[in-house]
Amino acid sequence: MKILVFGETGQVGREVQRRGGAVVLEMRGRDAANFEDPESCARLVTETDADAVINAVAYTAVDKAEDDAARARLINATTPGAIARAAAARGLPMVQISTDYVFDGKGTAPFAPDHPTGPLGIYGRTKLEGEDLVEAAGGAYAILRTSWVVSAHGNNFVKTMLRLGAERDQLNIVADQVGGPTPADDIADACLSIARQLCRDPGKAGRYHFSGAPDVSWADFAREIFARSGTACAVSNIPTSAYPTPAKRPLNSRLDNSATEAVFGIARPDWRAGLTRILQELDAIS
Numbered sequence: 001m002k003i004l005v006f007g008e009t010g011q012v013g014r015e016v017q018r019r020g021g022a023v024v025l026e027m028r029g030r031d032a033a034n035f036e037d038p039e040s041c042a043r044l045v046t047e048t049d050a051d052a053v054i055n056a057v058a059y060t061a062v063d064k065a066e067d068d069a070a071r072a073r074l075i076n077a078t079t080p081g082a083i084a085r086a087a088a089a090r091g092l093p094m095v096q097i098s099t100d101y102v103f104d105g106k107g108t109a110p111f112a113p114d115h116p117t118g119p120l121g122i123y124g125r126t127k128l129e130g131e132d133l134v135e136a137a138g139g140a141y142a143i144l145r146t147s148w149v150v151s152a153h154g155n156n157f158v159k160t161m162l163r164l165g166a167e168r169d170q171l172n173i174v175a176d177q178v179g180g181p182t183p184a185d186d187i188a189d190a191c192l193s194i195a196r197q198l199c200r201d202p203g204k205a206g207r208y209h210f211s212g213a214p215d216v217s218w219a220d221f222a223r224e225i226f227a228r229s230g231t232a233c234a235v236s237n238i239p240t241s242a243y244p245t246p247a248k249r250p251l252n253s254r255l256d257n258s259a260t261e262a263v264f265g266i267a268r269p270d271w272r273a274g275l276t277r278i279l280q281e282l283d284a285i286s
Contacts, residue, residue, distance in 0.1 A: 001199065002050040003052045006028050009030065011156065011184040012056040015185040018185070019188055042083055046090065052199055068122075072122055077127075078133075080130040087141075093205075094142075095142045098143050100148075102124050120250060149182050151184035158275065172242070175219035177218055183212065183275070206263075212271030213257075219236075222235050224272065228276065
């Protein structure tokens with residue numbers, strides 16, 4: 001089996017590259033796939049001999065997106081839509097990674113895939129537009145919404161906390177935003193498994209959730225990072241209102257993963273195990 005993967009240098013893309021095994025990966029990074037040129041990306045799908053497509057590219061600068069809406073829409077919606085149409089024309093299943101930011105963050109119950117959406121900002125709005133375009137393309141697809149992605153690479157909360165924790169004795173961290181940190185290697189495994197299963201059974205198409213367990217606040221996540229890394233930094237809880245940002249963050253990022261397990265047999269990953277792997281890798285490369 002061969003899978004065309006968009007996103008060679010991102011957190012999930014890097015982890016996909018490590019996997020493969022019996023699967024042949026055709027990776028397409030920025031040099032080959034310009035996500036500000038939708039038709040060039042669609043041509044890569046038209047020309048590939050792959051059996052499925054995974055899109056791990058996204059405009060993820062949540063705050064910057066508020067002043068860069070056109071570019072965010074191009075990367076998060078227009079180009080994924082073009083890729084999906086090309087994939088549908090070829091009969092190739094597509095896995096599109098999305099986000100918890102498509103919801104409004106209200107309440108405390110985990111959001112099911114069919115819960116009404118209500119993005120709070122440009123990032124979530126453009127990712128939702130991308131979901132709709134992928135579905136509208138008419139091919140076999142799986143939209144995998146995830147949250148709080150972390151790894152030993154790129155910019156993410158774990159690496160930020162380790163850097164700040166080494167510089168300071170105490171940090172104020174938001175405690176009223178709750179969600180599931182999700183290791184990028186677990187997302188990569190899920191995407192590859194879903195792509196393989198869609199090739200065998202296109203009827204599994206739909207929107208799904210995949211986030212780490214257990215749900216936790218950013219503040220408690222930071223405490224666990226410091227405890228497991230041996231970092232002597234205290235964490236003080238603050239509300240979101242004390243840390244204003246250009247883009248509004250959802251307070252509730254809990255995702256109901258039950259459909260993903262029922263349809264694909266993929267259980268929620270334990271982010272604590274993933275955090276251990278991340279810290280071990282960071283130690284190895286430091």
